[in-house]
Amino acid sequence: MTELTAPQGVDADYYRVGTPVADTKAPAGPIAEKWTKRKFDASLVNPANRRKLSVIIVGTGLAGGAAGATLGEAGYHVKSFCFQDSPRRAHSIAAQGGINAAKNYKEDGDSIYRLFYDTVKGGDYRARETNVYRLAEVSANIIDQCVAQGVPFAREYGGLLDNRSFGGVQVSRTFYARGQTGQQLLIGAYQALERQVAAGTVEMFTRHEMLELIVADGRARGIIARDLVTGEIETHLADAVVLASGGYGNVFFLSTNAMGSNVTANWRAHRKGAYFGNPCYTQIHPTCIPVSGDHQSKLTLMSESLRNDGRIWVPKRKEDCDKDPRQIPEADRDYYLERIYPAFGNLVPRDIASRQAKNMCDEGRGVGPMVGDFRRGVYLDFSDAISRLGRSAVEAKYGNLFDMYARITGENPYETPMRIYPAVHYTMGGLWVDYDLMSNIPGLFVTGEANFSDHGANRLGASALMQGLADGYFVLPNTIRDYLAKGPYPKLDENSPAVAEARQSVDQRVRTLLSINGERSVDSFHKELGHIMWEYCGMERTETGLMKAIDLIRSLRAEFWRNVRVLGSAETLNQSLEKAGRVADFLELGELMCIDALHRRESCGGHFRAESQTEDGEALRHDDQFCYVAAWEFGGNGEGGMGAPVLHKEDLTYEFIQLKQRSYK
Amino acid sequence: MKLTLKIWRQDGPRARGELVTYVVEDISPDMSFLEMLDVLNEQLNAKGEEPIAFDSDCREGICGMCGLMISGEAHGPEKTTTCQLHMRSFRDGETVTIEPWRADAFPVIRDLVVNRSAFDRIIQAGGFISVNTGSAPKAEAVLVPKPNADRAFMAAECIGCGACVAACPNAAAMLFMGAKITHLGELPQGQPERAQRVKAMVAQHDAEGFGGCTNIGECSAACPKGIPLDVISQLNHDLRKAGAGRF
Ligand SMILES: Cc1cc2nc3c(=O)[nH]c(=O)nc-3n(C[C@H](O)[C@H](O)[C@H](O)COP(=O)(O)OP(=O)(O)OC[C@H]3O[C@@H](n4cnc5c(N)ncnc54)[C@H](O)[C@@H]3O)c2cc1C
Ligand code: SF4
Ligand code: FES
Numbered sequence: 001m002t003e004l005t006a007p008q009g010v011d012a013d014y015y016r017v018g019t020p021v022a023d024t025k026a027p028a029g030p031i032a033e034k035w036t037k038r039k040f041d042a043s044l045v046n047p048a049n050r051r052k053l054s055v056i057i058v059g060t061g062l063a064g065g066a067a068g069a070t071l072g073e074a075g076y077h078v079k080s081f082c083f084q085d086s087p088r089r090a091h092s093i094a095a096q097g098g099i100n101a102a103k104n105y106k107e108d109g110d111s112i113y114r115l116f117y118d119t120v121k122g123g124d125y126r127a128r129e130t131n132v133y134r135l136a137e138v139s140a141n142i143i144d145q146c147v148a149q150g151v152p153f154a155r156e157y158g159g160l161l162d163n164r165s166f167g168g169v170q171v172s173r174t175f176y177a178r179g180q181t182g183q184q185l186l187i188g189a190y191q192a193l194e195r196q197v198a199a200g201t202v203e204m205f206t207r208h209e210m211l212e213l214i215v216a217d218g219r220a221r222g223i224i225a226r227d228l229v230t231g232e233i234e235t236h237l238a239d240a241v242v243l244a245s246g247g248y249g250n251v252f253f254l255s256t257n258a259m260g261s262n263v264t265a266n267w268r269a270h271r272k273g274a275y276f277g278n279p280c281y282t283q284i285h286p287t288c289i290p291v292s293g294d295h296q297s298k299l300t301l302m303s304e305s306l307r308n309d310g311r312i313w314v315p316k317r318k319e320d321c322d323k324d325p326r327q328i329p330e331a332d333r334d335y336y337l338e339r340i341y342p343a344f345g346n347l348v349p350r351d352i353a354s355r356q357a358k359n360m361c362d363e364g365r366g367v368g369p370m371v372g373d374f375r376r377g378v379y380l381d382f383s384d385a386i387s388r389l390g391r392s393a394v395e396a397k398y399g400n401l402f403d404m405y406a407r408i409t410g411e412n413p414y415e416t417p418m419r420i421y422p423a424v425h426y427t428m429g430g431l432w433v434d435y436d437l438m439s440n441i442p443g444l445f446v447t448g449e450a451n452f453s454d455h456g457a458n459r460l461g462a463s464a465l466m467q468g469l470a471d472g473y474f475v476l477p478n479t480i481r482d483y484l485a486k487g488p489y490p491k492l493d494e495n496s497p498a499v500a501e502a503r504q505s506v507d508q509r510v511r512t513l514l515s516i517n518g519e520r521s522v523d524s525f526h527k528e529l530g531h532i533m534w535e536y537c538g539m540e541r542t543e544t545g546l547m548k549a550i551d552l553i554r555s556l557r558a559e560f561w562r563n564v565r566v567l568g569s570a571e572t573l574n575q576s577l578e579k580a581g582r583v584a585d586f587l588e589l590g591e592l593m594c595i596d597a598l599h600r601r602e603s604c605g606g607h608f609r610a611e612s613q614t615e616d617g618e619a620l621r622h623d624d625q626f627c628y629v630a631a632w633e634f635g636g637n638g639e640g641g642m643g644a645p646v647l648h649k650e651d652l653t654y655e656f657i658q659l660k661q662r663s664y665k
Numbered sequence: 666m667k668l669t670l671k672i673w674r675q676d677g678p679r680a681r682g683e684l685v686t687y688v689v690e691d692i693s694p695d696m697s698f699l700e701m702l703d704v705l706n707e708q709l710n711a712k713g714e715e716p717i718a719f720d721s722d723c724r725e726g727i728c729g730m731c732g733l734m735i736s737g738e739a740h741g742p743e744k745t746t747t748c749q750l751h752m753r754s755f756r757d758g759e760t761v762t763i764e765p766w767r768a769d770a771f772p773v774i775r776d777l778v779v780n781r782s783a784f785d786r787i788i789q790a791g792g793f794i795s796v797n798t799g800s801a802p803k804a805e806a807v808l809v810p811k812p813n814a815d816r817a818f819m820a821a822e823c824i825g826c827g828a829c830v831a832a833c834p835n836a837a838a839m840l841f842m843g844a845k846i847t848h849l850g851e852l853p854q855g856q857p858e859r860a861q862r863v864k865a866m867v868a869q870h871d872a873e874g875f876g877g878c879t880n881i882g883e884c885s886a887a888c889p890k891g892i893p894l895d896v897i898s899q900l901n902h903d904l905r906k907a908g909a910g911r912f
Binding site: 066069070073084085086087088089091093094103105141143144145146147148149150152153154155156157158159160161177178180183184187190191192194195197198204206229258259260292293295296297298300407408409410473474477521523524565567568572573575576 | 676677693694695696697699700701703704707710711713714715716718720721722723724725727728729730745749751753774775778780781782784785788789790792793794795796797798799800801802803804805807808809810811814815817818821822824825848849852854855
């Protein structure tokens with residue numbers, strides 16, 4: 001570590017500033033030629049040598065599954081890990097809407113450049129141009145690959161692939177398989193992966209959880225994993241390690257993520273030196289089914305497409321909030337999005353729709369049951385659409401969503417307006433990677449939602465599936481070979497200090513968690529952390545709020561290690577123990593997210609700082625001060641388990657796209 | 666609401682299991698079935714008893730991770746997954762029995778958790794199209810008639826939950842397998858390997874210890890995705906043709 005400086009003002013108490021990130025390793029030259037050049041320059045590995053080179057891939061979602069299949073086909077020795085009972089269950093399976101690709105099938109003026117531009121703008125100019133361009137460039141190949149695998153995309157009567165349009169863009173470039181696009185894409189990747197398992201190139205470890213990264217001589221060389229069935233702690237060594245472990249939205253407890261989604265793989269690598277990029281960038285999706293009570297374990301997304309025909313409103317008067325909405329006359333309703341944003345109305349971007357819903361509820365005009373002190377819901381009303389188009393037309397378009405809503409809430413949305421509320425959905429932040437998708441630890445690659453790279457401060461709909469598959473099928477296999485070509489790396493002994501240290505720390509942690517035997521359950525800590533994050537690091541953030549949150553998280557973390565109760569043993573399937581480890585890591589991540597949010601004194605994308613807004617309450621960026629990626633280095637095991645982290649800035653240079661302030665009025 | 670639950674507890678794969686009775690009070694009808702079990706687990710933990718192990722992940726009815734026998738019905742009384750079942754489907758005061766999937770090919774790991782990796786091995790045997798990354802032709806090069814695309818999609822909706830096996834008196838996995846045969850067989854891309862696929866998958870199915878199909882139809886009745894019985898006809902048709910070398 002070179003010299004560190006203290007930041008200005010209150011920030012000095014929270015972090016230090018280190019040297020900037022100098023180089024992302026993207027080749028020089030015109031943007032459209034960079035990827036071709038990189039692929040050409042990356043060293044090749046002779047097919048006969050590939051068998052001798054091993055790669056560990058943590059995660060079997062779109063990013064990890066696609067990479068495992070592709071590297072297996074190429075002949076490398078792949079070890080693939082997931083915590084579920086089958087690779088097919090990774091949370092990519094839950095994606096509904098679709099996947100973008102610049103195919104221009106509709107002849108509506110789409111192009112690689114337009115997809116690139118839309119993605120950078122959608123990300124509120126906080127993404128790296130070179131990576132985003134490449135994403136757009138390989139997008140068309142993804143569709144070809146998936147169709148060849150048998151992914152049943154929606155088709156037109158002539159047999160051609162169908163497209164639809166998605167929020168924030170003016171072209172139709174989204175490919176879809178009804179409301180189950182993620183499922184179909186993942187099954188495609190899963191089948192390709194299983195084919196390699198049968199071929200003997202991929203070894204599959206299901207119900208295994210990575211709990212530590214092994215770094216030896218400065219390189220990532222393996223992982224420590226726990227067999228979740230037998231409890232055995234295993235060492236797995238390789239020439240390179242890929243983390244494709246998904247997003248960390250569950251730090252908020254309630255989110256649209258799966259129950260098991262977690263940050264452990266990323267966080268363990270972060271503690272071993274990998275920088276964490278933009279941890280505070282969180283996407284909060286405006287149309288989810290609201291919380292119904294304290295028992296709630298997760299939130300369910302309702303596709304964004306509903307906003308095309310539904311009108312969003314709350315009562316004008318607080319007194320009306322518990323009335324039957326059908327009894328509230330037109331004149332007493334506030335269609336607030338249409339009022340505030342006459343140009344875009346109900347179709348404003350996700351971040352804006354979410355924040356306004358929160359504002360309405362904070363004013364006391366929310367609807368639905370009381371949750372704590374507030375009603376947390378707004379109406380999404382289809383009565384106009386039903387009288388305009390007829391019930392059957394609405395049913396044809398949204399039938400499956402209406403059914404899902406009815407099943408969860410027990411209400412009939414054809415008769416009474418739906419209630420919706422924003423929910424945490426996606427994390428743009430993740431481990432920092434260079435153009436090759438390699439972290440700052442040589443040999444550690446990060447793909448999919450787990451890395452920070454392509455979406456800036458806000459992700460556009462249908463672009464995460466695109467990124468996962470782009471990384472997995474096309475980018476990583478080309479860049480990792482350059483690293484592997486320099487291998488095989490010296491054989492690592494199972495008893496070497498690096499391995500022993502990693503094993504020991506896992507053993508120690510498991511034993512500690514089981515021995516505390518305190519009073520509170522893991523879930524109770526997780527819920528409390530979630531409340532803190534949602535309240536202070538959610539849709540609107542302030543300096544005082546974030547400082548308070550950091551204090552609260554620190555004391556909650558201390559209490560966790562004193563007072564958590566994890567029953568059972570380490571030698572069997574023990575789901576409380578699994579959860580405990582994940583929550584322990586969330587308790588550290590939460591603090592870093594708040595520090596990142598505190599230091600970024602601007603509003604951009606999903607990060608809204610109340611202190612930085614225009615006169616009419618819109619997000620205000622400060623490109624002069626914050627046009628950079630915040631790459632955080634772990635601060636060491638200081639007081640309370642975490643020392644002050646070190647900020648490394650990667651300046652974002654926009655050579656091809658001009659920075660603009662977004663406006664939707 | 667108040668319910669009496671009889672839940673299968675089994676410490677490990679080789680341990681003996683038994684039904685244990687629990688009473689849960691203050692159940693909200695808006696809770697999902699698994700949230701009700703979460704509440705029970707919190708209570709057990711507070712009392713110093715180990716929580717009940719059960720699988721779930723997405724809790725949206727799409728990952729296929731959850732699955733319980735609820736009073737003798739796979740995924741319970743509604744046509745949906747266990748995670749999407751809500752407590753309003755039960756009556757106050759009811760007694761509900763909760764057991765794991767029962768099948769020789771799905772051994773119990775602990776309590777309500779079973780090992781379904783036999784399904785992965787059936788897919789390994791042939792449930793794929795052999796196309797390496799990068800060697801795909803342009804997507805628009807092959808047209809797929811909409812009816813075929815739609816039928817392929819219908820079959821591809823299978824979430825691999827295993828309810829069909831659990832519901833079948835013979836513990837057959839024919840519906841699961843038929844769904845994959847139909848998905849890939851409806852598409853032009855799936856044709857070259859069609860004969861090989863069905864033979865290899867069926868051989869693996871039998872080797873795993875799943876039973877044979879005797880046309881009872883419980884599988885399709887229990888399937889949360891409504892996979893129809895005719896995918897089994899498709900499977901048998903393909904198997905006959907493959908055996909006769911007629912593809
Ligand atoms: C409800 C919902 C709807 C969405 N809809 C869309 C959409 O329409 N379009 C779109 O583009 N995007 C959508 N997204 C976002 C998109 O689905 C995800 O960002 C993307 O699928 C993530 O893929 P991934 O491969 O990075 O991670 P995941 O699919 O989450 O996979 C993570 C993998 O890592 C494994 N893992 C994690 N930690 C460990 C560990 N410690 N040890 C071992 N294994 C581990 C897991 O087992 C799993 O296999 C949606 C997201 C949600 C939640
Ligand atoms: S066919 Fe139906 S019941 Fe059987 S595994 Fe598939 S989704 Fe589950
Ligand atoms: S938990 Fe995913 S289908 Fe039930």
